[in-house]
Amino acid sequence: MKLYQSRVLHNLDQFRCNPGYNLNLMRDHEGMFIMWKVLEYFQPKSVLEIGFGCGQTIGLIVDALGDNCKRIVSVDLKHNRTNFENLFPEHCVEFIEIDSKTLQLCEQFDFIFIDGDHSYNGVSADIKTCLPLLHKNSILCMDDYYFDGIDSAIVEHLLTSDFVPFLYSYQQIYFHHKEHSAEDFLDNWLIVNSENFINHSLKNYHGVNVLYGHLHNIMFIKDIEIFKLGLKFFNQ
Secondary structure, eight states, rough: OGGGOOOTGGEEEEEEETTTSGGGGGGGGHHHHHHHHHHHHHHOSSEEEOOOOTTTHHHHHHHHHGGGGGGGEEEOOOOOOHHHHHOOOTTOOOEEEOOOOOOOOOEEEEEEOOOOOOOOOHHHHHHHHGGGGGEEEEEEEEEEEHHHHHHIIIIIIISSSSSSEEEESSSOOOOOOOSSSHHIIIIIHHHTTTTTTTTEEEEEEETTEEEEEEEOOOHHOOOOHOOOOOOHTTOO
16 A cells, blocks of 8 residues: 555544644654655564554554554553544554553564653653564654653663664654664665655764655645645655
């Protein structure tokens, strides 16, 4: 499936739950596009999400990976999943309704997305919980990394770990294990498969050069219909 075919993209009104963000969405156009590309390339077979929100992110994951993903776990204090389950009646997501600080899992995941408590203590706890759940080929995505508490937690707990940042956008930053190579994805595949949508440049992130991607057409950012038409025209 391509992003232009995503059920989430064509039902965005059902996922408008955060007035603090562009379009009142947890994922803006840029965030959706770049996350889709990461999922499309790395094809994780197991996913852990911390922070369900309105279900937009987990919906994108279900659409992007389809039957190739064998296990999806979403953790939140409460999942308001009526809209999600109406759109994805066939989903195989396991919903765990607890405070993520008390999460205890003994398995590892190919892709982990952290978007829970945005305080320093909350994010620190989530990172500490999730690091043992990652393996050398896992991808970790941190949402809203520019928030002070999240930024401080990343610097203290992630940049001193075996996981290093390799890609970021306005809203998300992605990490992989230092023994895992993302060179083909960054230097070849991503550029070829996003050239009509994303500008790429190297930027310094706390002393590390990381590829920064952002939508280069202002209409893609402001107008969802133009964005969807562009995706369909370029088969994205």
